[in-house]
Amino acid sequence: MSLMGIDVGTTGCKAVVFSEEGKQLSVAYREYPLLSPKPGWFELDPNQVLTDVKASVKEATSRTTDPVQALAVSSQGEAIVLIDKDEKILSNSIVSACPRTADLVPVWENRFGRKEIFERTGIPVASCYTPLRLEWIKENDPDTFGDIERVLFFEDLICWGLGLEPAVDYSLASRSMCLDLERRDYWTEAFDSIGFDPAKLSSPKPSGTVVGEIGATAAEEWGLPAGTQVVTGAHDQPAAAIGVGAIEEGVACYGLGTVECVTSVFDRPLISDEMLERNLCCYHHAFPGKYVSLAYNFTGGCLFKWYRDTFGKDAITEATDTGQDVYDILSAKVPEDPTHLFVLPHFTSTGTPYFDNHSRGAIVGLTLGTSEGEVIKSILEGVTYELRLCADTFTEVGHPVKEYRCSGGGAKSKVWMQIKADIMNAEMTVPEVSEAGCLGVALLAGTAIGIYRDLAQAVEATVKVTKRYEPDPRRAEQYDENMEIYRDLYPALRTINHRIAGIS
Numbered sequence: 001m002s003l004m005g006i007d008v009g010t011t012g013c014k015a016v017v018f019s020e021e022g023k024q025l026s027v028a029y030r031e032y033p034l035l036s037p038k039p040g041w042f043e044l045d046p047n048q049v050l051t052d053v054k055a056s057v058k059e060a061t062s063r064t065t066d067p068v069q070a071l072a073v074s075s076q077g078e079a080i081v082l083i084d085k086d087e088k089i090l091s092n093s094i095v096s097a098c099p100r101t102a103d104l105v106p107v108w109e110n111r112f113g114r115k116e117i118f119e120r121t122g123i124p125v126a127s128c129y130t131p132l133r134l135e136w137i138k139e140n141d142p143d144t145f146g147d148i149e150r151v152l153f154f155e156d157l158i159c160w161g162l163g164l165e166p167a168v169d170y171s172l173a174s175r176s177m178c179l180d181l182e183r184r185d186y187w188t189e190a191f192d193s194i195g196f197d198p199a200k201l202s203s204p205k206p207s208g209t210v211v212g213e214i215g216a217t218a219a220e221e222w223g224l225p226a227g228t229q230v231v232t233g234a235h236d237q238p239a240a241a242i243g244v245g246a247i248e249e250g251v252a253c254y255g256l257g258t259v260e261c262v263t264s265v266f267d268r269p270l271i272s273d274e275m276l277e278r279n280l281c282c283y284h285h286a287f288p289g290k291y292v293s294l295a296y297n298f299t300g301g302c303l304f305k306w307y308r309d310t311f312g313k314d315a316i317t318e319a320t321d322t323g324q325d326v327y328d329i330l331s332a333k334v335p336e337d338p339t340h341l342f343v344l345p346h347f348t349s350t351g352t353p354y355f356d357n358h359s360r361g362a363i364v365g366l367t368l369g370t371s372e373g374e375v376i377k378s379i380l381e382g383v384t385y386e387l388r389l390c391a392d393t394f395t396e397v398g399h400p401v402k403e404y405r406c407s408g409g410g411a412k413s414k415v416w417m418q419i420k421a422d423i424m425n426a427e428m429t430v431p432e433v434s435e436a437g438c439l440g441v442a443l444l445a446g447t448a449i450g451i452y453r454d455l456a457q458a459v460e461a462t463v464k465v466t467k468r469y470e471p472d473p474r475r476a477e478q479y480d481e482n483m484e485i486y487r488d489l490y491p492a493l494r495t496i497n498h499r500i501a502g503i504s
Contacts, residue, residue, distance in 0.1 A: 001068075015057045071228060122291075124281060132177075163214065168203070208288075212230055243433065243436030295391050335374060338381065407431070431463050
């Protein structure tokens, strides 16, 4: 018997089947388009996402003879799916990086107070969060708002698609600024302020709670055994933290996905003025009794993908002809030493600590002698400089990260992992299973149905570190010097980028 973890991300989804020992038995992936109906806006078509998740699940199960007995979902945060009374999806989903609700941030700060919002939810208010999205829909598309019968996150969208009464886990609901952190129930005053009934949201439950069994019709449609148990999963970052074994304070998961994120673990809720000043959230971990905080930038691995799609046509052709990975082909061009280029990776909007929806990306330091390899490496460096700047904020609030455990597609790249070790000036470890988010929710599913004694035992039995990347002292010293320049980059470009944003 086996367990399945499903990951529903911003640009793609995957389904992975694991043995009870944590060995990856099969995997299937689909990439879906990130839609941009207006410049700078970003959406997903939930119908397309459902179609691709279903196809991934069917493909993954077809590649193994070991029947799936339980599954759970790791989901991107904040994005919501609107459903009408006829069980039809009403519109596309606004994803996290979309800045269209930026003007509502001061409205919410005035309505409740920035500090009160943080103390109530553990979330520093920003444009990406669900209550603000709902208010924007009410103001700009009142007909759609009036037709809403239920609101789903992408985790509970999959439950709904499987024919079950959907439930959402605490970590995802909490991350979306919907949950009262202490009460573990919806923050009713927030929804009252916009005339929305929170009963239209799925019931919040702890990660690892059995939702129900898949019926015969859905089982045939999805390629799963009838009776497969569906279990509440987690927001993708806490899910990945479980999948790499980040379940103790001081250990962090470094997620190398579309969004780059460091997920740091705390033993208790950390709600302080210092956290709020740095826009650091604090919300429920998927591991019982623990909490997490995120330091992140919305432009992560998607920037390398942008380079691939925009300038890497020859590499794509070569990959198709030779069967090599296109990112390996591009990474082979990078020089060994640090570059003297600086990329500001604000190609969508920023995450912590700025939450600046009007910043823009930049490549600084170009000359006629700049090579393609230097440009490629500077992109990988820039994304990592930004994450070091973000992760340093944990030290500033008195909770430094002592160990980084890495997950996501980027963790497969030796080149990028070494760059990260050098820039972060820290050991970066990579577990055997790179699909940490899927493993994390598979372990939640397995624990829920009694395969493991508890989640700690599940992690101990399945998560094995297989690769370690140590910083090179010489390069780390150079990168420390470069960080001094990088820290000045955003402040120096802020005004001009805002002027550019005003034009666009």
